[in-house]
Amino acid sequence: MAEETIFSKIINREIPADIVYEDDHALAFKDINPQAPVHLLIIPKQPIATINDIDDETAATVGHLYVVASKIAAEQGFAEDGYRCVMNCNEHGGQTVYHIHLHLLAGKPLGWPPYTDNKKQG
Numbered sequence: 001m002a003e004e005t006i007f008s009k010i011i012n013r014e015i016p017a018d019i020v021y022e023d024d025h026a027l028a029f030k031d032i033n034p035q036a037p038v039h040l041l042i043i044p045k046q047p048i049a050t051i052n053d054i055d056d057e058t059a060a061t062v063g064h065l066y067v068v069a070s071k072i073a074a075e076q077g078f079a080e081d082g083y084r085c086v087m088n089c090n091e092h093g094g095q096t097v098y099h100i101h102l103h104l105l106a107g108k109p110l111g112w113p114p115y116t117d118n119k120k121q122g
């Protein structure tokens with residue numbers, strides 16, 4: 001189980017967020033530091049710290065995040081143009097908040113690969 005994070009506080013309405021979708025199992029809100037014209041975070045209400053903590057019992061909850069992504073894409077009109085879903089894991093994956101979240105990025109052609117290699121050259 002995940003520790004209390006900023007995202008638990010958003011779920012509990014202890015801190016504000018620009019919420020765009022909610023159901024019994026998931027919440028979606030705008031990322032505070034958007035990396036694309038549309039940058040949403042889709043999170044399970046059940047706290048799961050990292051991808052490494054997903055198991056058979058929580059798999060459906062995590063799979064549901066993709067159902068929410070596809071619903072939002074259809075509702076907001078970018079399903080056909082396309083979009084990207086990313087979930088970072090731990091330090092090398094760039095994870096900073098330890099309550100799993102699906103980044104939903106859209107609104108322009110997105111570059112690939114999506115990372116900057118931080119290793120020093122030579």
Ligand code: 5GP
Nearest residue numbers: 006017029030031032033088094095096097
């Ligand atoms: P990670 O790096 O863990 O994959 O992504 C965490 C994301 O959460 C980042 O894109 C960051 O901008 C976003 N974030 C961090 N704190 C807050 C917050 O208080 N509110 C919102 N809406 N987004 C946040």
